[in-house]
Amino acid sequence: MRVTILGAGAIAGAHAEAVAALPDHGVDATLTHVVDLDPARAEELARQHGVAAHGTALETVLAETDVLHVCTPPGAHAGAAIAALEAGVHVVVEKPATLSLAELDRIAAAEARSTASFTQVVQHRFGHGIRQLRRLLDEGALGRALVATCDTLWFRPPEYFEVPWRGRWDTEGGGPTMGHGIHQFDLLLAALGPWSEVTAMAGRLARAVDTEDVSMAVVRFESGAMATVTNSLLSPRQTSDLRFDTEAATIELSHLYGYTDADWTFTPAPGRDDVAHLWQQDPGALPSGHLAQLVPTYRALAAGEAPPVTLADARGTLELVAAIYRSAFTGRVVRAGEIAEGDPFHASMRGTGPAWPAVKEAAPAQ
Known part of the structure; x- marks a missing residue:
């Protein structure tokens, strides 16, 4: 799956690192494009993560994208998400998903018309x-x-x-x-x-x-x-x-x-020592974070299934x-x-x- 990151600010680095680690967990995904209004910032994030393509216009790369990660300030989330869904591109958006319920409902309408899915980053659920x-x-x-x-x-x-x-x-x-x-x-x-x-x-x-x-x-x-x-x-x-x-x-x-x-x-x-054994640690579990959410999310998208965090969950x-x-x-x-x-x-x-x-x-x- 070809991945584009939109918005090369601070949180974008966490997304890029998580995408880079997906193949280690059996997910075939590659970060192929970085897009930001600031060309220098797009180029720098691309350089840091070995990405060849970078630019300032989202519409020019949607045809070469399977999953769009929206890492812009919240005010730009809805427009980017709707454009991607209309192009049949899956959307992973940072929190908060939108500025309002009205914007999220417009995204829901776009998702209903699309072959692609929308999900929000709530990595601590994982x-x-x-x-x-x-x-x-x-x-x-x-x-x-x-x-x-x-x-x-x-x-x-x-x-x-x-x-x-x-x-x-x-x-x-x-x-x-x-x-x-x-x-x-x-x-x-x-x-x-x-x-x-x-x-x-x-x-x-x-x-x-x-x-x-x-x-x-x-x-x-x-x-x-x-x-x-x-x-x-x-x-x-x-x-x-x-x-x-x-x-x-x-x-x-x-x-x-x-x-x-x-x-x-x-x-x-008090008096319930019988439940003490129920709480167990898992040394092999991923810590809460972007990778922990993206692994099951990408597996679902690749299988044509709904992501583990749906638009309804985000709403x-x-x-x-x-x-x-x-x-x-x-x-x-x-x-x-x-x-x-x-x-x-x-x-x-x-x-x-x-x-x-x-x-x-x-x-x-x-």
């Missing part, structure tokens, strides 16, 4: 620990999941937001809820299943941005389980933490940008993002399925808008 937890919950071995916490406590200094597209609704789509915490609460959804309602707050407390720099939410799941979700860019000691309390045990994950089995702890409930997570913003900015409980076409929060995560005034200039006309 670590051994979360897959083991999901299996044990499905089997009922841990009883019901009852309580969970999900904290993305990161730190981004003011200069981080000097990059023009960061911290703006029109180009990044949102703050830490949209672009940072999404990985952790996607894991929360992977473990606990569909959510049913959310109540949230958001604030711009310390950074000169248009979006929030912190949000907090309480989420109820269809199963009845309840969770808190915190997304912050103001936390000097950075951690990414999830805790799941079930009837039989507490399962915890503490890491930063990726995890291995060593980052999980398993604590049986469920993005809908929770929109619900957090809607609840935070309207002061109301938001229920799953409530944000439909015509709702301001369907068209934009900003929706009806936060109370604070805008501080960043609008993007120049293209």
Whole structure:
């Protein structure tokens, strides 16, 4: 399979390295093109990874591409994904998939017309620990999941937001809820299943941005389980933490940008030593990361099957993002399925808008 990377910024290197490692896992794939608006940046990424072809125009390489990896800022995701799907090219897009539910729904329509598939990078779903937890919950071995916490406590200094597209609704789509915490609460959804309602707050407390720099939410799941979700860019000691309390045990994950089995702890409930043996490490498992997701994804694409993370999966997570913003900015409980076409929060995560005034200039006309 011939692979093109669109967008040669920082995250593109992780994609290039993962694609290069695919043949070691029985997947016949080769990075053949790098495309970026900045020709020098495209050339540099191509040089680093031994790719002969590089340029600035996506449309010129789609006919020679089987899989497109979209690594641009979020504002360019939808247009590139739709163009690729219309050309019959599979799409692997970085998070967040789009700026809004409306954009993702347009991609869904394009996918429905296409022979190709769309998937979003949510690489932490593919670590051994979360897959083991999901299996044990499905089997009922841990009883019901009852309580969970999900904290993305990161730190981004003011200069981080000097990059023009960061911290703006029109180009990044949102703050830490949209672009940072999404990985952790996607894991929360992977473990606990569909959510049913959310109540949230958001604030711009310390950074000169248009979006929030912190949000907090309480989420109820269809199963009845309840969770808190915190997304912050103001936390000097950075951690990414999830805790799941079930009837039989507490399962915890503490890491930063990726995890291995060593980052999980398993604590049986009092009197439930009979479940201690259930939690096992797998020394041969890939750590959570792009390669761990791309191996089964490419195998599915090569077999003509749906990727392990479908567009519907990506939409469920993005809908929770929109619900957090809607609840935070309207002061109301938001229920799953409530944000439909015509709702301001369907068209934009900003929706009806936060109370604070805008501080960043609008993007120049293209």
